[in-house]
Amino acid sequence: MKLITAVVKPHRLDEIKEALQAFGAHGLTVTEASGHGRQRGHTEVYRGAEYTVDLVPKIRIEVLTEDDDAEQLIEVIVKAARTGKIGDGKVWSLPVETAVRVRTGERGPDAL
Amino acid sequence: MAPAAITLAADAPKLSSADTGFMLICSALVMLMTPGLAFFYGGMVRVKSTLNMLMMSFISLGVVTLLWMLYGFSMAFGADRGSLIGWTSDFVGFSGIGKAELWPGHTIPVLVFAVFQLMFAIITPALISGALADRVKFTAWALFLVLWATVVYFPVAHWVWGTGGWAYQLGVIDFAGGTAVHINAGAAALGVILVIGKRVGFKKDPMRPHSLPLVMLGAGLLWFGWFGFNAGSWLGNGDGVGPLMFVNTQVATATAMLAWLAYEKLRHGAFTTLGAASGAVAGLVAITPSGGAVSPLGAIAVGAVAGVVCAMAVGLKYRFGYDDSLDVVGVHMAGGVTGSLLIGLFASGKGQSAVKGLFYGGGPDQLWKQCAGVFAVLAYSLLASAVLAFLLDRTIGMRVPEEEEVSGIDQSQHAETAYDFTGAGGGVVTAVTVPSLAAVQGKAVQGMATQSKAKQSKKVDA
Numbered sequence: 001m002k003l004i005t006a007v008v009k010p011h012r013l014d015e016i017k018e019a020l021q022a023f024g025a026h027g028l029t030v031t032e033a034s035g036h037g038r039q040r041g042h043t044e045v046y047r048g049a050e051y052t053v054d055l056v057p058k059i060r061i062e063v064l065t066e067d068d069d070a071e072q073l074i075e076v077i078v079k080a081a082r083t084g085k086i087g088d089g090k091v092w093s094l095p096v097e098t099a100v101r102v103r104t105g106e107r108g109p110d111a112l
Numbered sequence: 113m114a115p116a117a118i119t120l121a122a123d124a125p126k127l128s129s130a131d132t133g134f135m136l137i138c139s140a141l142v143m144l145m146t147p148g149l150a151f152f153y154g155g156m157v158r159v160k161s162t163l164n165m166l167m168m169s170f171i172s173l174g175v176v177t178l179l180w181m182l183y184g185f186s187m188a189f190g191a192d193r194g195s196l197i198g199w200t201s202d203f204v205g206f207s208g209i210g211k212a213e214l215w216p217g218h219t220i221p222v223l224v225f226a227v228f229q230l231m232f233a234i235i236t237p238a239l240i241s242g243a244l245a246d247r248v249k250f251t252a253w254a255l256f257l258v259l260w261a262t263v264v265y266f267p268v269a270h271w272v273w274g275t276g277g278w279a280y281q282l283g284v285i286d287f288a289g290g291t292a293v294h295i296n297a298g299a300a301a302l303g304v305i306l307v308i309g310k311r312v313g314f315k316k317d318p319m320r321p322h323s324l325p326l327v328m329l330g331a332g333l334l335w336f337g338w339f340g341f342n343a344g345s346w347l348g349n350g351d352g353v354g355p356l357m358f359v360n361t362q363v364a365t366a367t368a369m370l371a372w373l374a375y376e377k378l379r380h381g382a383f384t385t386l387g388a389a390s391g392a393v394a395g396l397v398a399i400t401p402s403g404g405a406v407s408p409l410g411a412i413a414v415g416a417v418a419g420v421v422c423a424m425a426v427g428l429k430y431r432f433g434y435d436d437s438l439d440v441v442g443v444h445m446a447g448g449v450t451g452s453l454l455i456g457l458f459a460s461g462k463g464q465s466a467v468k469g470l471f472y473g474g475g476p477d478q479l480w481k482q483c484a485g486v487f488a489v490l491a492y493s494l495l496a497s498a499v500l501a502f503l504l505d506r507t508i509g510m511r512v513p514e515e516e517e518v519s520g521i522d523q524s525q526h527a528e529t530a531y532d533f534t535g536a537g538g539g540v541v542t543a544v545t546v547p548s549l550a551a552v553q554g555k556a557v558q559g560m561a562t563q564s565k566a567k568q569s570k571k572v573d574a
Binding site: 048050051052 | 380384439
């Protein structure tokens with residue numbers, strides 16, 4: 001199993017969700033996050049005082065998947081998230097040791 | 113403030129129901145400005161200090177009401193003693209004031225005049241609180257309110273508005289409080305922050321307003337209440353200056369908002385909501401002393417100058433390194449000075465008095481008088497406030513410990529937080545505020561600790 005994590009622009013969430021559903025992903029977890037990559041931040045002005053806000057709002061999406069689907073799923077997310085502008089985000093995957101469905105106690109790929 | 117006309121007993125004014133009703137409504141409008149100010153300031157601080165900022169204004173509604181009723185009204189508006197202070201023992205506790213007794217030279221009862229002026233006495237010290245955001249002990253602030261109202265506000269209100277006060281006698285024009293309220297509060301703010309110092313992280317950490325919608329709401333309430341503040345200050349006299357003041361208040365405020373927005377668009381590239389709110393308040397401040405003396409076209413000049421001057425003045429704290437947190441000096445002192453001095457230039461001679469300013473052929477005479485009033489109030493308030501803050505700091509301490517300031521003054525001073533963002537704050541419902549508050553403040557509570565230990569061991573036994 002793999003855990004796919006994507007940190008992307010907030011306004012791409014709907015497209016990514018729909019693309020994942022179309023692909024047949026079983027579920028996802030979404031959290032609001034903030035951070036920056038090479039994009040750095042933006043500037044805000046309050047009564048003439050300029051603040052560089054270097055942590056930009058992002059969305060973090062996490063999806064558990066079977067090993068065979070991982071590469072394809074990453075492609076689906078990347079395609080849906082891309083705007084071509086700086087700050088589009090990152091997607092990565094990690095190996096997952098175990099997963100349990102809480103309701104039934106099923107383990108491994110059956111729990112996904 | 114209305115000059116009490118010297119009237120003969122025969123043609124002394126009679127009670128007017130219309131004026132009395134108008135003044136009671138104006139009093140309620142001015143009362144609403146203090147909660148408005150609380151939101152104006154409350155939105156501008158970071159999340160962790162929101163409640164403290166709101167409370168610093170609200171506590172003034174409590175403390176100053178009692179001071180005013182007990183002795184403040186007597187000190188400010190009692191019989192003159194040496195042009196510096198008033199005292200009429202009948203005013204003490206409002207006990208010797210008959211309910212039908214009229215304020216001399218006016219058509220409204222003394223009680224109505226007293227309650228209208230009370231609302232001014234409440235908001236003036238509350239204005240100072242914006243400069244002290246994030247860092248002042250709540251008890252120290254409450255005590256400061258008592259001392260400052262007594263030593264600074266009551267006497268200064270007497271100088272400016274008491275018919276025997278020296279500034280009034282000199283002919284300084286201050287219709288609704290440019291000197292007595294705004295310069296007074298702004299200079300006091302400067303005096304206090306020079307004593308207590310900067311917030312932790314000033315000029316390093318981003319200290320952004322946490323809720324600009326709250327700031328806009330507060331500015332809206334201030335604008336609304338200010339009609340009572342300004343137009344009410346004519347005390348219902350039927351000579352048309354009240355309506356002039358009402359119109360000028362709107363014109364100057366609208367202009368100042370536009371002026372501030374234009375300035376920051378040119379200078380910083382954007383029209384900000386904070387700029388709109390601040391510009392409106394700057395205009396309200398500047399028209400407060402001058403609105404009875406200038407024409408509506410003059411009010412445009414007052415608003416335009418005030419909007420730009422204040423927009424520039426708020427940047428000074430970064431240059432000089434004093435932490436006027438929410439720009440009380442930059443908006444209230446700068447705006448008050450601007451409005452007060454512009455009377456010397458733009459007084460039309462057709463408003464509250466026949467006095468004409470420099471631009472209306474009156475020569476520099478009134479300008480000098482305005483300078484004297486501005487300088488005296490500014491200097492006295494600055495010095496007296498710094499001394500009061502110094503004394504409090506040396507005795508009970510003005511500031512919360514650095515740790516509490518960084519983690520948030522709301523928790524340490526009020527045992528609350530403004531917002532529950534997660535809904536998952538968790539915790540157990542208990543009735544032990546004292547030990548948990550002590551934990552926030554890093555103090556040991558004698559007895560409590562052993563008590564809760566005893567409870568725990570009982571549970572284990574059970």
